[in-house]
Amino acid sequence: MSTHAGASLVSSRLVAGRLLGKKDAGLGAYTLKAQRDGPIYYPRVLPDSAGFNYESNATGEKVTTRLPKEWMRDNCSCAECVNPVTRQRSFDILAHSRLIEPSQVLPNMDGFEVLWSDHHRSRYTWHWLQSALPGGKHPYAIEVAQRLWNRRLIYENPPEISFRAVMKENSVRGVADLTSKIREHGFCFVSNTPVTPEDTKSLLERIGPIRNTHYGGFYDFTPNMAKADMAYSNAALDLHTDTTYFTDPAGLQAFHLLSHTGPNGEEIRLHERGGQSILVDGFYVAHRLRLERRDHFQTLQTIKLPWHASGNQDAAMTPAKAYPVIEGTSKSVMRIRWNKDDRGTLPLNINTKWWYNAAREWDTIVNRQENQYEFLLEPGRVLIFDNWRILHGRREFWGRRRICGGYINRDDFISRWKLSNFPREAVIANNMIAA
Known part of the structure; x- marks a missing residue:
């Protein structure tokens, strides 16, 4: 078996490279030298009977990562192994013999090829390999800087975009802007929307299907x-x-106030209507709770409880399992689940005093006026918000309000955000790598 080594492309900005045909004494491997504006790296992929060793000193220290041969063969992305139309796997590693062995490794500046004992040829890029390594990061990072907010930070300049921009034909720029604002702030207004259910529905469907x-x-x-x-x-x-x-x-929720009249359809003055909407950034509340009472934060993150919807005769809803109020890690919040009216019975196999104290402190921070953004819904101004992040409520109102809107699944929203803001190939590559 011949052994070769390759050079790692540590950045998408590689501007020059040289192949060095000099054999590395004592290692039986040829080294590629990748040179760019910065350090020179000498990584290698060395096959043995169990798989491959990936060696790199890109961080200044030699690091070796084990690459199992079955894992490498399973991740071949050629047209024979992955359907180029559906992007689904065509090669079933589980149905093939474990006796398939790497017979040769051929390096190049973009990555390396592996010739297998069944005569198959696999190609791997350094970009892909480095993103798949533990702690690795794809060169095209699919991420957004979430801006946590309270009333002071959001009141003067709430995120907003025009209906016309979002609905512009043959362009995703408006959708990209809308979904980015929602990802960043947790909500966005869409102004100058025609005051009809049909146009509101069309607006939401620019993001994704309406959830039933x-x-x-x-x-x-x-x-x-x-x-x-x-x-x-x-x-x-x-x-x-x-x-x-x-x-x-539900991932996203939308409200569009179509009208607000008196009980019999008569006009009513603005100050008599009531019904002010209130938004609170749940991620900001979690941030404050973690700073002020870390023990309470941990309690709401670890104690799981039931939730239910039981008011309608034809439905009795509850999750497949119990969930905590705060989901995520100690450093990153993924989702808030909070509704005092829909909470089930607190289990007795936990310290109930801890939970009640933590929930009371959470509720106190939620209801601090400084954390609440209050406004009136208006015809023509649609509110779309992230239901995993933003808490919403309203004040009592008088008269008759007509509101339309809908839910959108979280996965549909994230897919639209990614595909309208990043290259499709980069999105697919990132989706294939475990977070």
Whole structure:
């Protein structure tokens, strides 16, 4: 078996490289030298009976990573192994003999090729390999800087985009801007939207399909208690996230106020209406709780409890398992699940005092006026927000409001955000690597 080594392309900005045909004494491997504006790296891929050793000193210290041969063969992305149309695997590593061995490694400036004992040829790029390594990062990072906010930080300049920009044909720039604002701030207004359910629905479908629930799909309702939920009333609503009772809570939610009149359709003055909407950044609340009472933060992150929706006769919803209020890690929050009205019974096999104290402190921070962004919904100005992050509520109102909107699945939203803001190939490559 011949052994070769390759050079690692540590940046997408490689500007020059030289192949050195000099044999590395005592290692039986040829080394490629990749040179760019900066350090020179000498990594190698060395095959043996069990797989490959990837050696690199890109960080200044020699690091060796084990690459199992089955893993390497399984990750061949050629047209024979991955369907180029569907991007699904065509080669089933589980159905093939474990006796398939690497017979030769051929390096080049972009990566290396492996010739296998069954005569198959696999090509791997340094970009891909480095992103797949533990702690590795893809050269095209798919990420966004989330901006946590309180009232002072958001009141003067809330995120907003025009309906026309989002709906512009043959362009994704508006959708890219809208989804980026939602990813960054947790919500966005869409101004100058035609005051019709049809146009509102078309706007949401620019992001993704409307999600169907036991309430239906796209909603268009007045406070008539057509559904057994306080949202269908005139009453004030405490700050909460929606669909806590789903295993997969709704990703986005949208509200468009179509009209607000008196009970009989008469006009009412603005100051008599009530119904102010309130938004709170749940990630900011989690941040404050972690700073002020880390023990309470940990309690709400670890103690899991049931959630339910039981008011409608034809539905009794609860998640597949219990979930905590705060989901994520000690450094990064992924999702908030908070609705005091839809919470089930606290289990007795936990320290209930800890949970009640932590939840009380959480609720206190949520209801600090300095953390609340308050405004009136207006016809023509659609609110779209991240239901995994933003808590929403409203004040009691008088009269008859007609509101339309809908839910969008989280995965559909994230897919649209990625594909409208980043190259498709970069998105697919990132999706293939474990976070």
